[in-house]
Amino acid sequence: MQKDFNNYLRQIILLVFIFLLGILLFTTLYVFLPGLLGGITLYILTRKWYKLLTIKKKWCDWATALLFVFVCLLIIAVPTYFSIRLISPKITLVINNQKEIVHSLELFSKRIEKFSGTELFTTDNAEQTVKNILGYLPSLLNSTASFVTNFFMVFFFLYYLLCSGKMIEKYLSMNVPLESSNLKQLADETDVMIRANAIGIPIVSIVHGIVAAIGYAILGIKDWGILAFLTGVFSFFPIVGIMVVWVPMSIYFYSINDNYTASGVAIFSILFTGNVDYITRLGLLKKLINVHPIITVFGVIAGLKLFGFMGLIFGPLLISYFVLLIRFYLNEFTTTKLPVIKV
Numbered sequence: 593m594q595k596d597f598n599n600y601l602r603q604i605i606l607l608v609f610i611f612l613l614g615i616l617l618f619t620t621l622y623v624f625l626p627g628l629l630g631g632i633t634l635y636i637l638t639r640k641w642y643k644l645l646t647i648k649k650k651w652c653d654w655a656t657a658l659l660f661v662f663v664c665l666l667i668i669a670v671p672t673y674f675s676i677r678l679i680s681p682k683i684t685l686v687i688n689n690q691k692e693i694v695h696s697l698e699l700f701s702k703r704i705e706k707f708s709g710t711e712l713f714t715t716d717n718a719e720q721t722v723k724n725i726l727g728y729l730p731s732l733l734n735s736t737a738s739f740v741t742n743f744f745m746v747f748f749f750l751y752y753l754l755c756s757g758k759m760i761e762k763y764l765s766m767n768v769p770l771e772s773s774n775l776k777q778l779a780d781e782t783d784v785m786i787r788a789n790a791i792g793i794p795i796v797s798i799v800h801g802i803v804a805a806i807g808y809a810i811l812g813i814k815d816w817g818i819l820a821f822l823t824g825v826f827s828f829f830p831i832v833g834i835m836v837v838w839v840p841m842s843i844y845f846y847s848i849n850d851n852y853t854a855s856g857v858a859i860f861s862i863l864f865t866g867n868v869d870y871i872t873r874l875g876l877l878k879k880l881i882n883v884h885p886i887i888t889v890f891g892v893i894a895g896l897k898l899f900g901f902m903g904l905i906f907g908p909l910l911i912s913y914f915v916l917l918i919r920f921y922l923n924e925f926t927t928t929k930l931p932v933i934k935v
Contacts (some may be wrong), residue, residue: 627742631749
């Protein structure tokens with residue numbers, strides 16, 4: 593009896609140490625989590641091709657992994673580099689012209705006050721609004737080091753996941769406490785959702801950029817290409833999304849008495865670009881993976897807060913995991929058997 597108690601106590605102590613050590617490692621290495629998630633995404637996207645070349649074609653494992661890393665690096669690095677080169681001067685211009693932005697808000701407020709009798713912005717709250725908005729830009733620029741680090745960690749993880757993928761998958765299948773059928777469904781859900789989001793998110797961006805470019809060009813807006821590019825970038829984010837671009841544009845054009853352009857930007861963005869957002873983000877992704885739009889929207893919101901940019905892919909997956917694991921628990925450990933519902 594005493595021996596059983598001692599073994600039980602030793603087990604508890606060991607589990608406590610494992611738990612504390614896990615928390616310590618997680619909090620220390622959390623900064624590299626986006627890189628790990630990015631590596632997992634690329635691994636899932638490339639694993640079938642890698643297995644085809646190394647198993648059926650008998651290519652060298654490490655050389656094939658390096659080839660995949662190099663190709664993925666080119667595909668991701670080139671657009672990223674030109675995007676940064678394109679946006680950085682505009683961010684600097686905005687930061688250095690805060691007074692002009694405040695003046696535009698004041699002019700816009702005076703024009704609205706003539707029609708509604710309500711003053712939207714005074715000099716003080718206009719300055720404070722601009723400071724609050726621009727306050728996010730330095731933190732964005734200061735995160736460059738973290739971004740660069742995680743960018744290269746993505747390809748570091750990709751290489752070792754490709755080389756050791758078979759062993760890792762076997763280890764997980766042996767240690768995840770689920771029945772084989774549930775484990776297979778969980779793996780299939782992960783594969784399908786990551787593929788759909790990794791493909792769907794760029795499609796959302798490209799479609800929005802093209803539609804916005806058409807509208808801005810028709811309205812004769814200067815720098816329509818850059819503004820369309822920004823529209824495509826911000827279309828990643830749910831709810832506010834493209835409003836981050838077209839609302840300030842409309843305010844600016846109203847403030848300089850260009851009512852035609854201001855109204856055109858607002859109407860085109862609401863009727864066309866906004867509807868494209870619904871079709872591509874919710875319609876396309878739902879068609880690809882048959883996921884409810886609520887899971888997509890709230891998953892992206894939660895994912896961005898938890899994982900940063902990679903949360904666009906892993907946020908919806910996290911909510912799907914939550915629903916799936918509840919059903920797995922009820923099916924395995926209770927007498928109630930729930931029907932399979934696609935989440």
